[in-house]
Amino acid sequence: MEQRKIFSVIVPVYNVETFLHQCIDSILKQTFTNFELLLINDGSSDSSAAICLAYQKNDDRIKLINQENGGASSARNNGIHHATGDYLIFVDSDDFLDSDDLFYELSQTIQKHNADVVLYGGKNYNVSSNNYSISRGNYDLTIIKSFSLIQTFEYLIQKKLFPGSAWVYTTKAKLIKENGIFFRTKIIAEDIDWNTKIFGCVSSIDAVNDLYYVYRKNQVNSVTGNAGVKGINSILLIIEDWLPKLEIENKPVNSFLLHNLAYYYFTILVLYSAISADDKIKLKQRLKNCFVVTKYSRTVNLKVLRFFCQLLGIPLTSAIVSKLYYLKERYI
Numbered sequence: 001m002e003q004r005k006i007f008s009v010i011v012p013v014y015n016v017e018t019f020l021h022q023c024i025d026s027i028l029k030q031t032f033t034n035f036e037l038l039l040i041n042d043g044s045s046d047s048s049a050a051i052c053l054a055y056q057k058n059d060d061r062i063k064l065i066n067q068e069n070g071g072a073s074s075a076r077n078n079g080i081h082h083a084t085g086d087y088l089i090f091v092d093s094d095d096f097l098d099s100d101d102l103f104y105e106l107s108q109t110i111q112k113h114n115a116d117v118v119l120y121g122g123k124n125y126n127v128s129s130n131n132y133s134i135s136r137g138n139y140d141l142t143i144i145k146s147f148s149l150i151q152t153f154e155y156l157i158q159k160k161l162f163p164g165s166a167w168v169y170t171t172k173a174k175l176i177k178e179n180g181i182f183f184r185t186k187i188i189a190e191d192i193d194w195n196t197k198i199f200g201c202v203s204s205i206d207a208v209n210d211l212y213y214v215y216r217k218n219q220v221n222s223v224t225g226n227a228g229v230k231g232i233n234s235i236l237l238i239i240e241d242w243l244p245k246l247e248i249e250n251k252p253v254n255s256f257l258l259h260n261l262a263y264y265y266f267t268i269l270v271l272y273s274a275i276s277a278d279d280k281i282k283l284k285q286r287l288k289n290c291f292v293v294t295k296y297s298r299t300v301n302l303k304v305l306r307f308f309c310q311l312l313g314i315p316l317t318s319a320i321v322s323k324l325y326y327l328k329e330r331y332i
Contacts, residue, residue: 006107007035008173009089010079012072013052014042019094019216020051026096028059032103035089037062038079043069048093073183073190076166080182086110087118088173090166094216098123102212106170113147115206117198119161119169122213135215136161136168139207152205153256157298162260163199165191167213175201187234192264196242196257229279231271235264236283239290258296265293266305266321272314273322280315287314 009027013020027037039052039062049066056062067078076090087110091097102120109118121137143155156162163169166183175181179201184193239261246254246261268287272280291314294306308317 003034005034005036005085006032006110007087007089007103007170008079008083008085009035009037009091010040010076010083011038011091011093012040012042012075012079013044013048013093014069014072014075015044015046015048016093017044017047017051019096020048022096023091023093024051024055026098027091028055028061029100030097030103031100032107033061034107035061035103036083036085038082039064040075040079041066042071042075043067071185073185073187077182077185080176083173086173087170088176089170091213092167092215095167096214097212098214099210099212101210102208105208105210105212109206109208110170113145113204113206115147115204116172116175116202117169117205119144119163119205119207120213121209121211122168122215123211124215124217126217132214134211135213136163137209137211139209141207141209144205144207147204147206149203149205150252153199153253154298157256157259160299162256162263163195165215166194167215171198184238187237188230189234189238189264192235192261193238193242196238196246196260200246200251200253200257228271229275229283232268232275232283235268236286236290239265239293240286243290243293255296256298258293259298259302262294262297262302262306265290266302269305269314269318269321270325271322272318 011023039056041049041052041064052064056064063082065078065082067075080088087106106118106120119139122135124133124135126133139161140155144152179197181194181197181201183190187193242261243258246258291309294302294309297303297306305317305321
């Protein structure tokens with residue numbers, strides 16, 4: 001009888017021939033080997049599909065699934081449908097794992113506590129500056145391993161460690177499938193929506209502390225670099241959909257999820273200053289309508305930003321915030 005897999009590692013693949021070997025190799029060399037690797041070829045037009053096929057022929061843990069191009073969310077959803085492991089791990093195909101022991105450490109933590117979600121640390125690799133920086137990590141395990149959900153949420157929010165991406169934690173597959181959780185398609189901020197769904201359902205959170213994951217920032221063709229109007233529309237759509245649901249449902253964790261939406265509202269300010277005057281006019285009313293979410297801000301920084309938006313208005317605050325953001329990205 002085939003051994004049940006502990007992890008299903010889901011990797012959407014689309015035209016990443018330059019980085020794909022590093023990504024796949026970093027997964028296959030994990031010291032803990034009881035996992036399956038699902039490579040979801042999302043209609044690649046370069047040699048990515050051939051690279052995936054070559055790996056599949058040499059390692060029976062790999063499943064190659066080909067689909068017509070539908071975007072990262074569609075590919076991740078396809079991976080969820082085919083996954084058989086107890087926990088799901090998402091890795092973007094232009095990123096890589098920086099430790100051979102991530103899966104081992106996760107498996108040990110899961111064996112002890114069986115949490116719904118296990119967080120781990122990560123680094124950003126800035127392609128432009130060739131520098132690494134800590135993305136998240138150094139969790140206070142004393143707080144997290146107390147398994148007080150509210151205390152953990154408060155800690156993650158205050159320390160700016162609340163997950164922003166699907167690849168910074170592993171999730172129990174049963175939680176995902178029983179709650180019918182899938183990635184929203186046709187938007188570019190799908191992880192915001194996904195995290196809201198996941199953390200609205202969890203009953204326990206655990207963590208391991210090393211910096212295991214490397215996120216490749218500032219690529220020429222990255223979504224982040226070309227977000228603009230589409231990025232703003234995606235975030236506003238998520239806020240418009242989730243705000244009334246979270247406000248009406250009386251769950252203690254919702255105040256933290258609303259804070260997280262407020263955080264992403266303020267990230268719009270970075271994008272807003274760079275779009276055209278016509279697009280600003282088109283988005284003005286929606287921005288005004290969604291500003292109400294900022295009243296749920298729980299950190300000092302967001303409360304200050306809310307004050308300046310009320311005092312100076314969104315356009316001027318946006319110009320200031322975006323200037324500071326790009327200075328930080330350039331020199332840090």
